Amino acid sequence: MTARPTAGDLPVELTSFVGRRDDLTRARALLGTTHLLTLTGVGGVGKTRLALAVAAGVRRDFPDGVWVVELADLRQGGLLVQTLCRHFGLPSDSSDAFAPLAEHLRTKKLLLVLDNCEHLIDACSEVIARMLSVAPALRILATSRQILGVEGEQLFPVSPLTVESSGALGEAMLLFEERASAAQPGFRITDDNRAAVEAICLRLEGLPLAIELAAASIRIFGPVEIAARLEDNTLVMAGGRTRAARHRTLESVVDWGYRLCSPRERQVWEQLSVFAGGFTAETADGVCLPSATGEGVLHELIGLLDKSMIVRVEDNHAQQGRYRLLEPMRQYALEKLESSTEAATVRLRHRDYFRRLAKRSDADYCSPNDVEWFRRTRSEHANIREALAFSLTTPGEAGAAVEMVHALLPYWTQSGTLLEGFQWSRRAVDEVAEPTWSTPSVTVRIW
Structure with missing residues (x-):
C-alpha cells in the first residue's frame, strides 16, 4: 500500500468539482506514464480546477506530496527558480539558485503543479526541462493557454463542459x-x-x-x-x-x-488589477479611490465579492482577510484601466503604498514588531516585485526602486531571497541616471 503523503500544499476546494469524469480518468492515467502533463485551453475553460482535481486523485501516489505553485502573479521569468525555491522552503540566495532546487528534487517522488504558465513560456520550458533532467521521480502537471514545448511533454486539451x-x-x-x-x-x-x-x-x-x-x-x-x-x-x-x-x-x-456593478465598484475593480498576489481590505483602501473623507472601499469590495468578481483566498494563518481577482477578471479590468487616463496614477499609488511598506523595516526590524513586519512583508512579496518593476520601467522613477531595495535589505536577508534582492539592486543601479556614481560604488551603497 502506498504511504499517505505527509508533505505538500494542495489546497482544499471550497466548491464541488462538477463533471469531467472521463477527463479525470484519462489525466490520472497519463500522469503515470509521462513526466510532464500540460493541460491546455482558453481562459475560463477550467484548467486549474481540473488540475487540482487530478492532483487530489493521485496524491497517494506521491509520498513527498503534491505542491501547487500559482504563477499568474509572477511577472518576471528570471525569478522563477527563486520562486520555486521559496515555495519548497529552500535557500535561493546563492549565485546558482537552481543547485539547491535540484538537490531537493533529486530523490523526491512528488507532483509539482504549475498553474498559469502561458506568460512565462520560455522560463517555464527551460526550468521544467532542467528539473526533469535531475529528478527521475518528479512529475509535473502544468496549465497553460499554449504548449510549453518541452521534450516529452504530453498535451491534454481541456474542452468546455457538455450541455x-x-x-x-x-x-x-x-x-x-x-x-x-x-x-x-x-x-x-x-x-x-x-x-x-x-x-x-x-x-x-x-x-x-x-x-x-x-x-x-x-x-x-x-x-x-x-x-x-x-x-x-x-x-x-x-x-x-x-x-x-x-x-x-x-x-x-x-x-x-x-x-x-455600480460606477464606484467598476473603478475599484479596474484599479485592483494592478495588484499582484492578491490584496487585503487595507491595501485596497490605500491604493483604490483615495478620498479625503477616508471613506475607503470596503463597501465596493463587499459588492464585488457578492457578484463573484473577486474571491477570498483561504489562509488560516493570515491575520487579515485576503482577496484576489481571478486571472480572466484581472486581465479584463487591466484592459479597462490601461485604456483610461488613470492607469499611471493608480500604478504610482500602488508603488508608493508598497514603498512605504518597504520603509517600515527601518523601524520594525529587530523590534517588538519584527514578527508582524516580516509576516506582512512576506505576504506582499509579489506586490513589492510589481512596485519595483514599475519603478524600473517608468522614466524618472528608478530612484524609488533604489530606496526600496535598500530598505528591504533586512527582508531579503531574513527571507532567504538575498540573490533576488541583489538582482533588483543591480537593475536599479543600471537605471539610475547619475553620471558621477560608478556602478560598483552605488551597488555597495544600496547593498
Missing part, C-alpha cells in the same frame, strides 16, 4: 444548478426553467467560469431574464470580432457583470 447528455442534464447545466443554488438556496432546474438554463449554457459554450458568473446573478435575475440578456449581441461582441469565439463568450459575460 446535453442523452436527455439528462449535461455537465454545464449541473454546474449552473449547483452554483445558482449556492447563491439562492433552493434553486433547482425544473421543467419550467430548463429551457432557459440550457439556452444560457449553450450561449456560454459550456465555459465553466462564464457559467459560474451567470449563475451568481440568479439573486438578481431569473434564468429566463439571464438568457435574454445573454442574447444581446452588444454583449456577445464586447470582446471584439477579431478574437476567438470562446474568448468573446467569456469576455461578454464578464462585461455583463461589469455593467451590473
Whole structure:
C-alpha cells in the first residue's frame, strides 16, 4: 500500500468539482506514464480546477506530496527558480539558485503543479526541462493557454463542459444548478426553467467560469431574464470580432457583470488589477479611490465579492482577510484601466503604498514588531516585485526602486531571497541616471 503523503500544499476546494469524469480518468492515467502533463485551453475553460482535481486523485501516489505553485502573479521569468525555491522552503540566495532546487528534487517522488504558465513560456520550458533532467521521480502537471514545448511533454486539451447528455442534464447545466443554488438556496432546474438554463449554457459554450458568473446573478435575475440578456449581441461582441469565439463568450459575460456593478465598484475593480498576489481590505483602501473623507472601499469590495468578481483566498494563518481577482477578471479590468487616463496614477499609488511598506523595516526590524513586519512583508512579496518593476520601467522613477531595495535589505536577508534582492539592486543601479556614481560604488551603497 502506498504511504499517505505527509508533505505538500494542495489546497482544499471550497466548491464541488462538477463533471469531467472521463477527463479525470484519462489525466490520472497519463500522469503515470509521462513526466510532464500540460493541460491546455482558453481562459475560463477550467484548467486549474481540473488540475487540482487530478492532483487530489493521485496524491497517494506521491509520498513527498503534491505542491501547487500559482504563477499568474509572477511577472518576471528570471525569478522563477527563486520562486520555486521559496515555495519548497529552500535557500535561493546563492549565485546558482537552481543547485539547491535540484538537490531537493533529486530523490523526491512528488507532483509539482504549475498553474498559469502561458506568460512565462520560455522560463517555464527551460526550468521544467532542467528539473526533469535531475529528478527521475518528479512529475509535473502544468496549465497553460499554449504548449510549453518541452521534450516529452504530453498535451491534454481541456474542452468546455457538455450541455446535453442523452436527455439528462449535461455537465454545464449541473454546474449552473449547483452554483445558482449556492447563491439562492433552493434553486433547482425544473421543467419550467430548463429551457432557459440550457439556452444560457449553450450561449456560454459550456465555459465553466462564464457559467459560474451567470449563475451568481440568479439573486438578481431569473434564468429566463439571464438568457435574454445573454442574447444581446452588444454583449456577445464586447470582446471584439477579431478574437476567438470562446474568448468573446467569456469576455461578454464578464462585461455583463461589469455593467451590473455600480460606477464606484467598476473603478475599484479596474484599479485592483494592478495588484499582484492578491490584496487585503487595507491595501485596497490605500491604493483604490483615495478620498479625503477616508471613506475607503470596503463597501465596493463587499459588492464585488457578492457578484463573484473577486474571491477570498483561504489562509488560516493570515491575520487579515485576503482577496484576489481571478486571472480572466484581472486581465479584463487591466484592459479597462490601461485604456483610461488613470492607469499611471493608480500604478504610482500602488508603488508608493508598497514603498512605504518597504520603509517600515527601518523601524520594525529587530523590534517588538519584527514578527508582524516580516509576516506582512512576506505576504506582499509579489506586490513589492510589481512596485519595483514599475519603478524600473517608468522614466524618472528608478530612484524609488533604489530606496526600496535598500530598505528591504533586512527582508531579503531574513527571507532567504538575498540573490533576488541583489538582482533588483543591480537593475536599479543600471537605471539610475547619475553620471558621477560608478556602478560598483552605488551597488555597495544600496547593498
